[in-house]
Amino acid sequence: MKTMNVSLVGVGGQGILLTSDILAKTATLAGLDVKKSEIHGMAQRGGSVISQVRFGEKVYSPIIADGMSDLLVSFERLEALRWRHLLAPDGKVLINDMNMTPITVSSGQQPAVADLDARLKAEYPGALYVDAMALAQTLGNTRAMNMVLAGALSTLTPFGADVWEQAMRERIPAKLLDMNIKAFEAGRQAVQG
Amino acid sequence: MSQKVLLSANEAVAWAACKAGCAVASAYPGTPSTEILENVAKFKDTINCEWAVNEKVAMEVAIGASIAGARALTAMKHVGLNVAMDPLMTYTYVGANGGLVIITADDPGMHSSQNEQDSRVLVKFARAALFEPADSQETFDMVIAAFELSEKYQVPAFIRLTTRTSHTSTVVDVGDDFGPGQVERKPYVKDIRRYIPVPMFARPQRVRAQERTEALRAFGCETPFNRIEAGDTRLGIITSGVTYQFVKEVFPEFSVLKLGFANPFPSDLVKRFAAGVDRVLVIEELDPFMEEQVRAMGVQVVEHTTELNMLEMNPVRLMALRKELLGDVEAPAAHRADTGLPTRPPVLCAGCSHRGVFYTLSKLGATVTGDIGCYTLGAFPPLNAMDTTICMGASIGNAFGMEKAGMQGRICAVLGDSTFFHSGMTGILNVLYNGGTITTIVLDNRITGMTGHQENPGSGKTLCGEPAPVTDIAEVAKAIGFKRVVKVDAYDLVALERVLKEELDSHEPSVVIAGGPCRLAAKLMNAGTYEVDPAKCKACGACFKLGCPAIERGEAVADGKRFKSHIDPVQCSGCDLCRQTCKFDAITKIR
Ligand SMILES: Cc1ncc(C[n+]2csc(CCOP(=O)(O)OP(=O)(O)O)c2C)c(N)n1
Ligand code: SF4
Ligand code: SF4
Numbered sequence: 001m002k003t004m005n006v007s008l009v010g011v012g013g014q015g016i017l018l019t020s021d022i023l024a025k026t027a028t029l030a031g032l033d034v035k036k037s038e039i040h041g042m043a044q045r046g047g048s049v050i051s052q053v054r055f056g057e058k059v060y061s062p063i064i065a066d067g068m069s070d071l072l073v074s075f076e077r078l079e080a081l082r083w084r085h086l087l088a089p090d091g092k093v094l095i096n097d098m099n100m101t102p103i104t105v106s107s108g109q110q111p112a113v114a115d116l117d118a119r120l121k122a123e124y125p126g127a128l129y130v131d132a133m134a135l136a137q138t139l140g141n142t143r144a145m146n147m148v149l150a151g152a153l154s155t156l157t158p159f160g161a162d163v164w165e166q167a168m169r170e171r172i173p174a175k176l177l178d179m180n181i182k183a184f185e186a187g188r189q190a191v192q193g
Numbered sequence: 194m195s196q197k198v199l200l201s202a203n204e205a206v207a208w209a210a211c212k213a214g215c216a217v218a219s220a221y222p223g224t225p226s227t228e229i230l231e232n233v234a235k236f237k238d239t240i241n242c243e244w245a246v247n248e249k250v251a252m253e254v255a256i257g258a259s260i261a262g263a264r265a266l267t268a269m270k271h272v273g274l275n276v277a278m279d280p281l282m283t284y285t286y287v288g289a290n291g292g293l294v295i296i297t298a299d300d301p302g303m304h305s306s307q308n309e310q311d312s313r314v315l316v317k318f319a320r321a322a323l324f325e326p327a328d329s330q331e332t333f334d335m336v337i338a339a340f341e342l343s344e345k346y347q348v349p350a351f352i353r354l355t356t357r358t359s360h361t362s363t364v365v366d367v368g369d370d371f372g373p374g375q376v377e378r379k380p381y382v383k384d385i386r387r388y389i390p391v392p393m394f395a396r397p398q399r400v401r402a403q404e405r406t407e408a409l410r411a412f413g414c415e416t417p418f419n420r421i422e423a424g425d426t427r428l429g430i431i432t433s434g435v436t437y438q439f440v441k442e443v444f445p446e447f448s449v450l451k452l453g454f455a456n457p458f459p460s461d462l463v464k465r466f467a468a469g470v471d472r473v474l475v476i477e478e479l480d481p482f483m484e485e486q487v488r489a490m491g492v493q494v495v496e497h498t499t500e501l502n503m504l505e506m507n508p509v510r511l512m513a514l515r516k517e518l519l520g521d522v523e524a525p526a527a528h529r530a531d532t533g534l535p536t537r538p539p540v541l542c543a544g545c546s547h548r549g550v551f552y553t554l555s556k557l558g559a560t561v562t563g564d565i566g567c568y569t570l571g572a573f574p575p576l577n578a579m580d581t582t583i584c585m586g587a588s589i590g591n592a593f594g595m596e597k598a599g600m601q602g603r604i605c606a607v608l609g610d611s612t613f614f615h616s617g618m619t620g621i622l623n624v625l626y627n628g629g630t631i632t633t634i635v636l637d638n639r640i641t642g643m644t645g646h647q648e649n650p651g652s653g654k655t656l657c658g659e660p661a662p663v664t665d666i667a668e669v670a671k672a673i674g675f676k677r678v679v680k681v682d683a684y685d686l687v688a689l690e691r692v693l694k695e696e697l698d699s700h701e702p703s704v705v706i707a708g709g710p711c712r713l714a715a716k717l718m719n720a721g722t723y724e725v726d727p728a729k730c731k732a733c734g735a736c737f738k739l740g741c742p743a744i745e746r747g748e749a750v751a752d753g754k755r756f757k758s759h760i761d762p763v764q765c766s767g768c769d770l771c772r773q774t775c776k777f778d779a780i781t782k783i784r
Binding site: 024 | 197199224304305328356357360361362363364435438439441442507508509512524525526527528529530531534535536537538539540541542545567570574575642643644645646713737740742744745746756761
């Protein structure tokens with residue numbers, strides 16, 4: 001297969017690193033060569049986070065060049081715009097329908113993006129949106145938001161749900177597994193209808 | 194059956210150390226190297242491992258273990274190597290007994306560092322051996338090979354990682370029946386000619402170090418870690434480390450000499466490679482370490498104007514190089530990054546115990562020499578309470594130097610507990626001894642915060658979670674001889690202002706310990722919630738000066754010139770500071 005490039009972006013504390021871990025594990029279980037590279041800054045929460053996963057027959061660079069992401073998964077709406085330059089011309093976009101106001105805006109140091117809706121529409125006409133927070137809330141655990149997104153993301157990868165779930169079993173502690181798999185399935189259904 | 198696991202290079206170091214029979218590991222945390230010891234701790238049954246108080250001590254512990262005949266490992270970030278250079282420079286004369294492997298993790302592009310350094314230069318300077326892995330599998334294999342090489346040639350052996358190897362996970366075959374390796378310890382034999390390099394013993398050692406360098410150069414020409422990948426010989430590319438991966442992506446058709454063992458530089462191999470290609474191009478991250486040596490050998494190297502010798506390497510930069518040299522690629526048509534969006538910089542957590550101190554220092558108009566940790570964020574608006582940051586421990590010497598230079602006003606040094614133990618104790622000793630009057634403020638949150646919450650001598654636990662004696666910073670200061678040592682609650686703004694004013698205005702040296710747990714590490718992020726009563730809020734803006742991420746602009750008043758405040762109940766961790774800043778009792782605890 002052609003190497004597939006996935007960029008996962010969002011805000012520290014949203015569970016991006018676990019999601020990319022599970023994607024990387026899934027690809028490994030499928031017998032592919034995998035590279036997962038992340039930049040997560042400091043200990044505190046709230047900063048921009050990016051993790052990149054590449055998989056295929058043979059993967060060299062751990063970094064996805066600008067304009068080469070086949071898939072951009074943004075855990076937050078503003079971050080989706082911030083990483084626009086990563087997306088390939090025919091790349092797909094999955095956006096978590098959630099706003100997290102950066103401190104620079106909430107404290108009045110910088111102006112908010114007034115026309116965020118319009119800009120997202122213009123930049124990503126075919127984007128898939130998932131309200132992962134709302135779905136996780138229905139399931140009674142907001143911390144499983146990332147697995148809802150993983151479920152949605154899984155439909156855009158060449159791997160079946162069974163492989164994904166095996167990766168989750170290997171990575172997530174047993175007592176949290178059920179809840180997370182439920183969230184994953186909710187995410188899958190949300191985009192498959 | 195061979196076992197394949199997805200590992201970051203940091204994890205691969207730990208697995209390899211276990212397999213190689215490493216017996217002792219000591220390190221001080223630092224991004225991107227921190228996870229190395231955290232993962233070594235998973236093999237604590239066979240590796241005696243610890244957080245040292247700084248990199249110099251970590252290096253000395255590893256050297257001691259090596260002298261005793263055991264295999265030993267130390268790990269640090271690039272700036273940590275600066276701190277550890279002194280013992281290293283002499284141990285390369287003495288020579289390793291048990292294998293000594295040193296991991297240094299560089300941070301090209303400064304994702305989380307105050308500078309970028311190319312550790313390869315220091316490895317050469319120290320006359321040590323250097324392995325440069327390009328992924329986790331190579332890291333695993335090279336760590337094992339480095340232990341063997343270190344013993345065979347009696348040389349400290351480096352593994353140079355970078356952010357993109359340390360924090361990239363790739364598939365690693367850890368071999369059949371993975372488990373702790375059994376190696377025979379080298380005997381320790383008392384030998385002052387070897388272990389005590391006074392001048393008369395050091396001179397012959399210097400000569401031996403040179404002979405060893407030549408022997409290792411020959412090793413470098415034969416080891417499979419240095420390999421020629423034959424291709425189109427119109428261009429021959431010499432590369433190393435993660436940069437190799439980018440070269441394979443952007444220049445896939447050309448001959449490559451991949452150097453996995455780059456110091457001592459394998460000159461004969463390089464000459465052989467150069468002779469077999471039309472033109473030689475050197476592509477490496479950071480300094481022209483290899484390129485200068487290739488040129489010094491008299492080999493002609495392709496000239497170009499694409500800047501490659503600073504900041505992080507990536508495929509796009511190499512596409513620009515290829516475009517310049519061959520004119521046959523265009524970088525993919527990417528949108529330009531939108532620089533007009535509101536930024537999302539790191540901020541002190543909601544409820545961080547450092548916030549009140551900076552709020553107070555800002556109010557007192559102090560000149561603050563800062564240091565390195567989460568608290569460096571006190572420099573930014575709206576706190577604006579830090580003037581300088583140089584390197585770990587520098588705050589104290591810097592403040593004292595300002596005083597010595599005759600600078601007026603309230604001068605103080607601010608540093609964290611881990612930084613104090615790392616290199617602050619000698620600083621305050623110097624202030625006292627030399628008659629300084631500055632105030633040193635230790636932000637004592639009982640954890641090494643910024644690197645992801647590691648234990649330290651003030652936290653009561655070791656790397657492996659065992660109980661440990663707690664060192665009290667106030668007692669340290671008193672034992673050094675400070676008369677003015679004050680402990681204050683970091684969440685009490687009234688007490689903070691009183692104490693800091695008093696100490697900053699006193700003409701005697703003092704140490705203030707502002708105590709409060711790291712809110713994130715102590716799992717207090719949901720400890721409570723506060724609320725602003727919009728009817729009482731006068732939009733005075735006092736609480737905004739705290740810069741708490743939970744406090745947002747609410748309703749606009751006075752034609753949008755001022756704003757009432759609003760607290761995000763999800764982010765608020767209930768630290769109480771904002772309540773103390775409000776003169777109108779508009780802020781109350783609701784949970
Ligand atoms: C010589 C050196 N070693 C390690 C680091 C990495 N580092 C940056 S901040 C920090 C720890 C800070 O801990 P502390 O002083 O307790 O402050 P906190 O982050 O908890 O506020 C470390 C280890 C460094 N910058 N320089
Ligand atoms: S991680 Fe701890 S020390 Fe760092 S900003 Fe958060 S609360 Fe403060
Ligand atoms: S109590 Fe106030 S200052 Fe403390 S975390 Fe909540 S909003 Fe921030």
